[in-house]
Amino acid sequence: MVMRYIEPHAHMVSRTTDDYTAMATAGCEIVCEPAFWAGFDRHSADGFFDYFRQLTEHEPKRAGKFGLKHYCWLCINPKESEDLTLAREVMGLIPKFLAASNVLGIGEIGLNKNTRNELKALEEQIDLAARHNQLILVHTPHLEDKLKGTKLIVDALRNEARLRPERVIIDHVEEHTIELALNAGFWAGMTLYPESKCTAARAADMIELYGHERLWMNSACDWGVSVPLAVPRAALEMRQRGHSEALIQKVVYENPRAFLSQSPHFAL
Amino acid sequence: MELYFLEARAKVIDVAAFLDRAERAQGQDDFRLAALRQALRELASAGADRAKRVLLALSDPSAEPLPTASGKGACGAWPGTKP
Numbered sequence: 391m392v393m394r395y396i397e398p399h400a401h402m403v404s405r406t407t408d409d410y411t412a413m414a415t416a417g418c419e420i421v422c423e424p425a426f427w428a429g430f431d432r433h434s435a436d437g438f439f440d441y442f443r444q445l446t447e448h449e450p451k452r453a454g455k456f457g458l459k460h461y462c463w464l465c466i467n468p469k470e471s472e473d474l475t476l477a478r479e480v481m482g483l484i485p486k487f488l489a490a491s492n493v494l495g496i497g498e499i500g501l502n503k504n505t506r507n508e509l510k511a512l513e514e515q516i517d518l519a520a521r522h523n524q525l526i527l528v529h530t531p532h533l534e535d536k537l538k539g540t541k542l543i544v545d546a547l548r549n550e551a552r553l554r555p556e557r558v559i560i561d562h563v564e565e566h567t568i569e570l571a572l573n574a575g576f577w578a579g580m581t582l583y584p585e586s587k588c589t590a591a592r593a594a595d596m597i598e599l600y601g602h603e604r605l606w607m608n609s610a611c612d613w614g615v616s617v618p619l620a621v622p623r624a625a626l627e628m629r630q631r632g633h634s635e636a637l638i639q640k641v642v643y644e645n646p647r648a649f650l651s652q653s654p655h656f657a658l
Numbered sequence: 659m660e661l662y663f664l665e666a667r668a669k670v671i672d673v674a675a676f677l678d679r680a681e682r683a684q685g686q687d688d689f690r691l692a693a694l695r696q697a698l699r700e701l702a703s704a705g706a707d708r709a710k711r712v713l714l715a716l717s718d719p720s721a722e723p724l725p726t727a728s729g730k731g732a733c734g735a736w737p738g739t740k741p
């Protein structure tokens with residue numbers, strides 16, 4: 391029996407068609423792509439306009455050739471938010487794209503180096519999401535910056551009274567941040583990377599320690615060191631530990647479906 | 659044990675070899691090595707939350723947002739870590 395799974399966080403514009411083939415072969419049915427940093431800074435809002443068209447028009451067709459449904463999230467990512475003038479120009483582009491049939495919400499917003507400008511851009515995008523009743527997907531910072539950034543992000547989200555925590559997922563959690571997200575009522579995402587963030591074994595540990603509610607796993611595969619098949623490999627890790635197929639299906643399929651179904655655009 | 663012991667053994671030896679390499683190298687200690695040594699103390703301590711405590715030892719403990727970003731990357735340890 392082929393396992394079914396949803397890849398809730400993958401940057402497919404950076405990946406090859408071979409990756410789409412491998413993911414579809416492994417049982418992936420749906421791939422969701424947050425807007426992110428391309429590895430270099432874009433000089434103008436026009437670059438983001440083209441990127442948002444790529445996410446809403448081109449990439450769904452490319453994924454469709456391999457039998458995969460493609461959804462996306464839109465935002466100015468935290469790594470390019472330090473320039474608030476540019477960030478606000480990009481935010482101004484987003485509302486016209488929200489009606490596109492594959493847009494799930496605002497993301498991945500968050501912090502990178504935990505600066506005042508990044509935080510301001512985050513707060514303005516939280517407001518944007520609240521005004522347009524959009525789901526939110528949050529990027530938490532890397533390595534030594536993750537703990538502080540996650541605390542600042544949770545505070546910013548809790549300060550917005552229009553938000554319901556069950557409509558927000560805080561991604562890239564690790565052992566020192568997962569409780570900050572879950573205890574505040576948010577969803578939490580575990581990103582499976584070979585060198586940073588979280589391994590499959592640690593993700594399985596966290597499922598055992600913190601339960602399987604409001605939790606998903608993703609590959610966040612992009613242009614850097616990352617593995618498009620990280621989610622099915624984590625499922626294998628769980629299987630090797632003796633976890634039931636029902637639990638594995640819940641984490642890799644039912645949970646992302648439950649969260650994403652809160653968007654009227656999401657359909658299986 | 660069957661699933662993870664050999665992998666953990668290999669990783670511990672890699673860390674030991676890295677520390678030996680750092681010991682042989684010229685130059686001063688820096689905050690990353692100090693943070694790693696703190697993390698290793700957590701590793702050797704008792705309790706079932708070592709992964710969390712190691713991550714905390716390698717984290718920025720401050721609370722206020724920075725005035726500006728000096729770059730985009732992270733280095734894996736907080737520059738304020740004391741030896």
